[in-house]
Amino acid sequence: MDQNRRLLIALIVASTALGLIILFWIYHTKRFHTSDVVKGMCKFNFSKSRKTLVSLMDYNILESATNKFQETEILGEGGFGRVYKAKLEDNLYVAVKKLTQNSIKEFETEVELLSQMQHLNIISLLGYCIHSETRLLVYELMHNGSLETQLHGPSRGSVLTWHRRIKIALDAARGIEYLHEQCHPPVIHRDLKSSNILLDSNFNAKLSDFGLAVLGGAQNKNNIKLSGTLGYVAPEYMLDGKLSDKSDVYAFGVVLLELLLGRRPVEKEAPTECQSIVTWAMPQLTDRSKLPNIVDPVIQNTMDLKHLYQVAAVAVLCVQPEPSYRPLITDVLHSLIPLLPTELGGTLRVTTQQLSPSDS
Structure with a gap:
């Protein structure tokens, strides 16, 4: 027992x-x-056997949904192809990018990265299609197009109020912070610009076009072929090929200047010394007597001057020639949050009367 x-x-x-x-x-x-x-957080696993949550879609369905890629359905055009509006079953509208034939690498990069990302300020990839030599990417439809179109298109930024512009900047910064701080390894977007910041029906901003993105931990990142858009490329990357997360911070600073001044990053018709928005604006951004006069006329006299000076100071830091002088995107985020009303995702306390209905 x-x-x-x-x-x-x-x-x-x-x-x-x-x-x-x-x-x-x-x-x-x-x-x-x-x-x-x-x-x-997203942790990248580039095993070829990895199953993706993004759907492989039928070419005939997408061709029909875009009316055989009619020009009347074109939403925009970039360096890697055209984007079309498409109508799927149940009246679901999406955006379909038809990539050029020499953009296979960019197609693969975008599918690999976006299929593993999930963030409010990163565009959602719904599916992709490979049909002979044709490559298609299917995204959620962003009804207000790109920031570039809103700022520099026919409306000339007329619907972009001060608070709405700060909200867009804040959304973009949150998206970049996700790439830099919450993805493992970190992701450098490498092509951040106003045309790659898309706006939904409520003007929430999302980063798009990840075809040129690279992993920050890559050993050969300093030997990557120079790519990007004139006006947004950081000087150390353009001159010496040195790429880092601070390259994205520089590009963000240029976008912030666009939001403040309503100018394009490069004015081709301007005199040579005034072509770059950074070169033209820098001497005036730090002069409090001149700064209010160069602000986009659409938003002039609509903001607290202290807030204007603070946003300008953030932009100046972001576009510093020396990358070590630029802030981390997290620091940028913390500088902008207090300038936005709580109703729009910031921490600024304002009364209902102070907050215009058009800002929501």
Whole structure:
């Protein structure tokens, strides 16, 4: 009996220990998973056998949805192809990018990265299609187009109020912070510009076009072929090929100047010394008497001057020639949040009367 009792006790102890181990494992797994979801972290796994959550879509369906890629359905055109408006089943409207035949690498990069990203300020990739030599990408439709079109198109920024512009800047900064701080390894967008910042029906901004993006931990990042758009490319990358997360910060600074001044990053018709928005604006951005006079006329005299000076100061830091002098995107984010009303995602306390309906 003593032997049986000892055996029974041993079994109870072993079962209890095993149960505790299983409970600990379940708790640890759930805690890890929940932490990742809350923080929005993405961990890249480039195994070719990896299953993607992005759908492989039928070419004939997409061709029909775009009316055989009619010019009347074109939403925009970039360096890697045209984007068309498409209508799928159940009246679901999406955007379909038809890439040029020499953009296979960009297509693969975009599918690899966006299929593993999930963030409010990153465009959602819904599907892709490979049909012979044709490559198609299917995105959520952003009803207000690009920031470039809103600022420099026919409306000339007329619907972009001061608070709406700060909201767009804040959204873009949140998207960049996700790439730099919450993706592992970090992602350098490398083609951040106003045409790659898309706006939904409520003017929430999302980063798009990841075809040129690279992983920040890549050993050969300083030897990557120079790519980007004139006016947004950081000087150290253009002159020496040195690429870092501070390259994105520089481009963000240029976008911030566009929002403030309503000017394009490069004015081709301007005198040579005034072509670059950075070169033209820098001497005036730090002069408090001149700054209010160069602000986009659409938003002149509509903001607290202290807030204007603060945004200008952030822009000046972002476009510093020396990358080590530029702030981290997280610091930029923390500088902009207090300037936006709580109703729009910031921390600025304003009364209902102070907040214009057009700002929401």
